[in-house]
Amino acid sequence: MTQVTRVSDLPRKRTLSLATFGAFKSFADPKTYVAFLFLLPAVAILVVGLLVPLFNAFDLSMYRWSIGVPWDKRQFIGWAAFERMLTDDYVHTSIGVTLQYAFWIMVLEMVLGTALALMLERPFAGVAVFRTIFILPYMVSPVVVGLIWRYMLDARVGVIDHYLEAIGKALPFLQPLGFTRLEWLGSPDLALPALVLTDLWQWTPFIFIIVLAGLQGLPAEVTEASRIDGANWLQTILFVKLPMLRSILLITVLMRLIDVFKALEVIFIMTFGGPGLSTEVLSLHIYKTAFTSQELGYAAAISVLLIAIILVLSVGLLRISNPLKERSDL
């Protein structure tokens, strides 16, 4: 609730405020209704494209229905799907997998992407080449990424295992360290790391670009001033650059977080959730429930749960630090 009041407080100086929206008389004021008119298309798209499907998903979760059965033969089951979700250990495991997957991706990608950006921030010979190379994976379609990595990680014909084994054979003392033929995608302990690795490969560049853009937008005077004040390279980064990038980093985290929770294609191609449930993220579990098990109602109920989880995490993140608010304070 406090969130809402804060937001409504913030554009106080401007004529367009939430308060004026409520008052119909101010619609006589062209400033108001013109603004309203301009907002209308966006609102309409939001309603049609977001609120309606959301409501539909919620409605669907109240029924037992599968594709191919006439809609009027659906069976009303009320809250039964949500009750079932509470005791369904596959859903619980899947939430756990999703959180693990998201955690490692967020941490590793943010650290790596930011580090890379800081490394390539200053111009040096061939920087353009490096930047381009680092951005390349980001441009590959997820399905292709999935296929490339699936074949590279294959235990029978994969290039990674081929070299791991070759190195292990050349230097036998390395073998206990994993330099043998590993069943990357067929082992419950390695499958999720393999997926994290794939995601790192593809999405670190995204973070890299954004942070790089942020870095280049920083006022040069500030870093210069810090250096004059005697801050070393690390101190400049930790106490000057990163705090100034804070809102950009936060938005990046938020975007990736939502992305990761929706991730489907790469996992679909690489492991399809296996072995067992070890890589079954929630979005894949929803897909399987809907299209393999044909339990669309139950899948809709799990989708509602997924939305709730993302919402809680996003709001939590924004409450820690709201870039919108900070900007308005500037």
Next chain:
Amino acid sequence: MKTMFRLLIAITLLGMLVTACGAPAEPTKAPSAPAQTTKAPAPTQAIVVPPGQAAQPTKAPEPTKAAAPAQPGESPYKKYAGAKIVVSWPSLSHFQFAAKMIPDFEKETGIKVEVDFTEYAKLKDKQILELSKPTGDYDVVAWTVFEKGEYVAKGLLAPLSQYFAMPALVDPDYDPDDIVAGYLQSGSVVGGKKGYMPGVTGGLYGVPFGPETSILAYRKDIFEQNKLKVPETYDELLQTADWISKNVPNMKGIASRGASGHQIVHAYLLHLSPLGGAIFDDKWNPVFNNETGVKAAETLKKIMDNAQPGVTSADFGAETNAFLQGQTAMFLDAHKIAAMSRDPKQSKIDGKVGYALHPKDKTGLSETGGQAMGIAANSKKKEAAFLFIQWMTSKKADKKIVELGGDAIRKSTYNDPELQKKFPEYPVILKQLEFANPDWRPLIPEWQSINAPILGVELSEFATGKKTAKQALDDAANKVRAEMDRAGYYSFGANTYKKYAGAKIVVSWPSLSHFQFAAKMIPDFEKETGIKVEVDFTEYAKLKDKQILELSKPAGDYDVVAWTVFEKGEYVAKGMLAPMSQYFAMPALVDPNYDPDDITKAFMYSGAVVGGKKGYLAGPTQALYGVPFGPETSILAYRKDIFEQNKLKVPETYDELLQTAEWISKNVPNMKGIASRGASGHQIVHAYLLHLSPLGGAIFDDKWNPVVNDATGVKAAETLKKIMDNAQPGVNTADFGAETNAFLQGNVAMFVDAHKIAAMSRDPKQSKIDGKVGYALHPKDKTCLSETGGQAMGIAANSKKKEAAFLFIQWMTSKAQDKKVVELGGDPIRKSTFGDPALQAKFPEYPVIVKQLECANMDWRPLIPEWQGINAPILGVELSEFATGKKTAKQALDDAAKKIRAEMERAGYYGWVVAK
């Protein structure tokens, strides 16, 4: 103003002119809207359809209008030439080879074909989407066998039986018995035992196309070099695999699948079935976590331990690739491996592969899988689709597909010596198919949510060491039970009915005695189920007209209809009945104690099975469209008192029958020998056929040539005449009512016709002879065959409450109600009722009926859709001409045969000669 007015009139007139000209150009409307046809040009013009519109397949399924008769001797394809059908096929190799034959089909038939190839993994999603629209894009679809239960239960497929019930569409050389039974049953029979196995309630929904079973493929070179014996049992298989992995460098013992989900379940079931295990017991309790199930999981683990690297993420592609690239010495899975091993593009081992049977353990059972193809329920070109499927799976095409690289479905192809030389695996496959197990996985609609989502996860947890076999299977069993419980498998009864409570169904019944007795049971049904029932009783003679009218509307008034058995072919061919098989494919709707095998086979087949041999008999292409209700067969009823007084022997043969009848007519005062029907039309035909069948005659031979005028046919007519000469007075106008009345009023001493006479003779309101009647078998001549008739009831295809209708029919024909209807005065359908000692004491005819039914003839009259135009209109007239002395028997029957041939020709029965 005046000018304006004129202008308006001119425009209006112009508009009318345009509309008037437009009317004849719209051929679909012309026949159904008589008001407009008056304006259309000369009627001849309406018949001459421009060549571009010659094929109006959209019109064909319209039930009320019979398809426009083909020209005499015209190819059956001609009617559909120019039609375009769309075929949905997976982009698997077999289908790609088969596609090369399509130009031949197009050339031969004039039907255009567009194939929509879809990636295997996306096939189902795309098909379900198309098939569940009111009108989809697909006319023919090929599915993987494990989808059949779901597709049928959801009503997405048109029963193929419906088209086999139109003999004019069926190639007389098609020979469905030649298609490997194991393939047919696993790929396309739905609704039998357990909902997915063969059985009397089953129906055919497609033809296998690219099917498979499992065999063992092994590297002959490796086995010879190491002097290994080809494993015949699972123990030997495991030992050999282990030995090879340890002793042959760079080689593993056996290829396997193992990826989480569907793949590992496939691998598990492949071993579970020969080890003697199953997923469910007969009551749908999961039993795969028993000792055998655990042993199968451990066997799979041992196999995976000796399989190619990366087996825990291996799908079928990785499994075959490991064998084809020479990384494993054995391969136990789909026999497609043989064709693949010969393809140099993917195989390094061509010529080095030997084949053997799937190793045995408790059983020698192999898997059954692959694809089958059928007709989309929402297709508008179903006949053309049928012709396509029939052509593609004919004997000729089957051989050709094999030569192109595809898989055979026919025994004749597997047995072809030329092909066996080319494909060394054929004898092994054919032998293996004798042990193919259609029950190696439960293809119920719920299988999709059990297969990958539950078993696939738990088995993978076991294979990757996260759980023990017992633990994983126990967890899976609990989840499977919960899933089955949700789907209602353990709560048939109140829970099943609850879903439909409050629904109101309308039942169309003839006002015959059996149905009036049965109606007394309806309040019980309403109380037990909450489903409301309204019975619309219609006079027997008007029943069909009224039903056809209702059933051919887009939405009719009837949910359940009872028909007289000779209507079944016509009703089904016109698409007016929903196949019962579809509802028997939803095990949750089926009363576990229903026991369809307890229903007398002769009744079931004659009244409700359609689409088998000749279109109306039993056979591999059949489906069930109803359940007999008030059925009959013929027995001999005689007056015990008269026979005893005159020391007469009860006749056992036709000669004795005729003699006895004549003796009684001459010697017993005020009494004639035997009652008979004889009225012109349906009645005299019934009487004639009643004798034709035991004398060994028939209306048609196997090629649909009328043979009714042969020596036997003439003899039957003369026999009938002799009987009529010794029958009650007025026999020339006697219908069934007059016939029974003559016997019940004591005017005649014998009666050979429907066994209903027994119940009637006990009814004091109509009978004077209660207690005086004895029963014996229908007299024999060349055969002992008796008639089969009466009624059956099924579900209207245009009903909106089919599930409730199914529950009503199931309840009415259950064991308990069958006994009850008998006590009320009706006729039973079940062996258990006929065999009940308490009832046999009450109804002395029961043992005779049971005995007679063993020799009941389902083929005593040809129940093809054209029978309506032959029965009364041709045979009924000609036989009457003979009986009343206007023609000799030979003359009358010759005339009838000529007319019948013309009728059959018009319907296109002889067109296949032209097509070839």
